[in-house]
Amino acid sequence: MLNELLFRFASWLDTFQSSTDLHEALYMYSWVESAHVLTLMLFLGMLLVIDLRLLGVAFKNIPASKIVERLDKPMMIGFIVMVISGALLFYAIPVRSTQSIWFRIKVVLLIAAGVNAFLIRKMTRSSAMKAWDNDPVPPKRIRVGAALSLGLWTLVIGAGRSMAYDWWDCTKELPYFMYWAAGCVNEMAAFEQ
């Protein structure tokens, strides 16, 4: 059901001439992809600094609140550019992206990283932070959140990178479960016949 809906949505996006134009553009697609990768440096670079401080492995002599609050703005600028460029990349190749198992894994990981970031944000914005703000090593729950954040974002990079490979594309002969997981609607129908 969900696979069907996603496929229809992707096919609808694919009917737009601008989607095809972007995909087939000589330079534009490459520029958008470059912007997506380069803003990783800004967004994930700043997030890394925050997470390393919250893990208590770097910047231990700087109050955690300073790092968290002051790096929030550049990090969010990087995040916004990354989301916009990512959306454009999806718009350029909607059907293959929707039917990529790696894209699906990436989206799930992004949601998990988002929930984790929300929880860390809540914990580092509360008044309780004052109690450990200057401590070189923050409380365990904060360190767990920071470690999770680093782990999830590394996996997001890995899933994004793997999207370039055709190991489990719908055009390959795969078990039914893989067709279902990747959302290969037509192949699933052929399998059932």
Next chain:
Amino acid sequence: MDVVFFFQWLDGSMLAEFSKSSSGIFAVVQTIHIASMVVLGGMLLLGDLRMLNVVLPDVPSSLVIENTKKWIYLALVFIVLSGIYEASAIAMKLAYNSFFFAKMAGLSMGIVFILSLRSAVYRRAPGLVYPEGSSQTLSQSDTLRPWIVKLVAVTNLLIWFGVASSGRWIGFS
């Protein structure tokens, strides 16, 4: 100087044989390469933006720079090692790729720059880039002019931006 012989040697090496045989391991190494770039990019950005007074202006710049150093070196080691592995799989393609040579030139320049000029200049950053009243402010005679520090920060950002973009374009060419 003709350097094609080096790429021919790399292409015939055991490393190339291994890197060409497994696309799964290749993807993992690519992920390590990008993750190391994030570490390097993040730490360089933090240091340079601090010197430009864009981020953490109320934290002594020496503290920021000192904290980023070991992460920069660690990231460079991983970038070079994973980069050699990646290059071995497509050595003959890279031998004739101008973006690859641009990236290598930029990378060499960037490494020399951070180990020499950037490091020397940031050690002598003036009071302006320290918080007001900080005990870490150097005496006037020991410091460099603020515009020199800022010029070094902008130059470093431009060099590494060039390295990252030319690296990305290797894949498109």
